[in-house]
Amino acid sequence: MLSQKLQDALNEQMKNEFFSAYLYKAMAAWFESEDLPGFAHWMRLQTLEELCHGEKFFNFICEAGGRAILLPIDGPQTDYESPLAVFEYSLKHEQFVTDRINQLMTLAKQENNHAAEIFLQWFVTEQVEEEASFGLELKKLKRLGSDGRGLLMLDRELSQRTFMPPTGMNITGA
Numbered sequence: 018m019l020s021q022k023l024q025d026a027l028n029e030q031m032k033n034e035f036f037s038a039y040l041y042k043a044m045a046a047w048f049e050s051e052d053l054p055g056f057a058h059w060m061r062l063q064t065l066e067e068l069c070h071g072e073k074f075f076n077f078i079c080e081a082g083g084r085a086i087l088l089p090i091d092g093p094q095t096d097y098e099s100p101l102a103v104f105e106y107s108l109k110h111e112q113f114v115t116d117r118i119n120q121l122m123t124l125a126k127q128e129n130n131h132a133a134e135i136f137l138q139w140f141v142t143e144q145v146e147e148e149a150s151f152g153l154e155l156k157k158l159k160r161l162g163s164d165g166r167g168l169l170m171l172d173r174e175l176s177q178r179t180f181m182p183p184t185g186m187n188i189t190g191a
């Protein structure tokens with residue numbers, strides 16, 4: 018069972034995850050327009066990760082006997098000054114998501130909802146990885162500065178990113 022308060026907070030976070038997918042897709046589009054296909058590929062895969070995160074919330078809310086509500090999603094920022102600006106923005110966004118997950122965990126603990134705590138634990142760990150992943154690319158971009166050749170090399174490196182849906186991911190509900 019979910020309290021109304023916890024259900025509302027879980028639905029809000031489901032929206033944040035789907036917004037993240039929308040944001041990273043917008044960044045992929047920007048990289049495509051800048052002729053940086055490796056960066057665009059990296060962001061396309063990040064979009065898929067976020068869709069899986071949103072799906073996880075959807076599944077948990079339904080399985081816990083709650084009602085999944087798809088809230089309106091704002092339009093993401095579509096234009097950026099540079100690849101560095103994209104990753105600075107992304108890291109800030111991930112820090113925002115981490116903060117929201119931590120707040121959700123606090124609420125689950127206050128309500129003694131152990132199932133929600135166990136569910137959210139996956140996201141606590143995931144957010145450490147998310148911030149590390151964006152932070153690493155941001156560091157590389159800072160090191161590059163205005164080195165155009167280095168940027169193309171990083172573009173090639175990012176084109177190698179692969180994607181595996183989280184284990185046990187059920188996207189059909191069957």
Ligand code: FEO
Nearest residue numbers: 034067070114147
């Ligand atoms: Fe779903 Fe990147 O946090």
